[in-house]
Amino acid sequence: MKNLTLEIIRLSLTFEGLMETNQVLHEISLNIAPKEKVALVGESGSGKSVTARLILGLLQSRAKTKIQGAIRFEGQEFGWITEKERDQLRGTRMSMIFQDPVSALNPVYNIETQFHEVLRRKYPLITRRQVRKEAIKILEDVHIVHPERVLKSFPFQLSGGMNQRVMIAMGLINKPTLLIADEPGTALDVTVQDQTLHLMQEMVAKRETSVFLISHNLGVVREFSDRLYVIYQGRIVEEGKTEDVFADPRHPYTKALLAAVPGITSGNTIADVINDTSAFRAPKEVH
Numbered sequence: 001m002k003n004l005t006l007e008i009i010r011l012s013l014t015f016e017g018l019m020e021t022n023q024v025l026h027e028i029s030l031n032i033a034p035k036e037k038v039a040l041v042g043e044s045g046s047g048k049s050v051t052a053r054l055i056l057g058l059l060q061s062r063a064k065t066k067i068q069g070a071i072r073f074e075g076q077e078f079g080w081i082t083e084k085e086r087d088q089l090r091g092t093r094m095s096m097i098f099q100d101p102v103s104a105l106n107p108v109y110n111i112e113t114q115f116h117e118v119l120r121r122k123y124p125l126i127t128r129r130q131v132r133k134e135a136i137k138i139l140e141d142v143h144i145v146h147p148e149r150v151l152k153s154f155p156f157q158l159s160g161g162m163n164q165r166v167m168i169a170m171g172l173i174n175k176p177t178l179l180i181a182d183e184p185g186t187a188l189d190v191t192v193q194d195q196t197l198h199l200m201q202e203m204v205a206k207r208e209t210s211v212f213l214i215s216h217n218l219g220v221v222r223e224f225s226d227r228l229y230v231i232y233q234g235r236i237v238e239e240g241k242t243e244d245v246f247a248d249p250r251h252p253y254t255k256a257l258l259a260a261v262p263g264i265t266s267g268n269t270i271a272d273v274i275n276d277t278s279a280f281r282a283p284k285e286v287h
């Protein structure tokens with residue numbers, strides 16, 4: 001049997017501060033098969049981003065952290081590989097696209113240099129010329145009309161939408177088997193966010209990449225995932241094929257989430273529901 005792309009097994013996470021401890025994940029288990037698009041949906045503060053960061057090995061915290069459970073990537077358990085090997089996986093076999101492309105890109109290097117950095121992780125000896133060739137090819141795939149010009153630009157010289165395309169291109173250039181997208185584009189306006197998601201969908205369809213889509217927005221999840229997990233206060237409370245969960249939500253929290261989106265069950269378009277995210281936002285966004 002082919003390995004699952006990702007397996008999270010009873011993963012718990014606790015932040016141990018000086019004054020208090022805060023358990024933010026409670027034995028969550030989930031898996032993603034090759035080529036599958038799986039969503040993790042829940043309101044702000046429910047533990048979505050910490051899950052993504054644990055998978056990528058990017059969790060940073062001033063507080064001490066206690067982690068239990070296991071993460072397996074393509075059959076390999078993270079507990080058994082070295083930091084260096086783990087580091088090597090990032091940007092090569094798994095990559096991430098973020099909410100805000102501008103802060104994820106490096107402001108002091110032009111786009112070409114940043115493509116070079118990314119490609120060098122997989123091909124340490126790659127030449128400048130090969131970088132340019134590969135980068136232009138993938139920038140064309142994300143429908144950028146003047147790729148040479150974009151390569152010479154710095155992130156601040158490009159629009160939010162352009163940066164987002166660049167980000168998707170960089171995330172996929174090394175042909176990762178898993179793409180993690182944490183609220184992609186939500187820092188940008190709704191139209192750009194929608195374009196971002198469609199572009200991501202188009203790109204992964206060509207490449208047969210698995211996607212782990214993290215979102216507080218049920219409209220987005222319905223359109224862009226095959227299967228979903230609902231997370232509530234650090235616990236997975238429901239899982240299933242996306243269409244089944246929408247047709248027949250089981251957990252009261254999922255029902256409440258669905259009920260909170262006006263018209264979500266009556267066939268509204270994504271553009272209608274995407275505008276109403278107020279129901280899922282706690283007063284303060286935590287990322």
Ligand SMILES: Nc1ncnc2c1ncn2[C@@H]1O[C@H](COP(=O)(O)OP(=O)(O)O)[C@@H](O)[C@H]1O
Binds near residue numbers: 015
């Ligand atoms: N580095 C950190 N140190 C301490 N607590 C954190 C840290 N990162 C996240 N948290 C806490 O973990 C919980 C989940 O956060 P997060 O995963 O960012 O939620 P979201 O579902 O909105 O992405 C929140 O209560 C948050 O305050």
Ligand SMILES: [Mg+2]
Binds near residue numbers: 286287
């Ligand atoms: Mg988050």
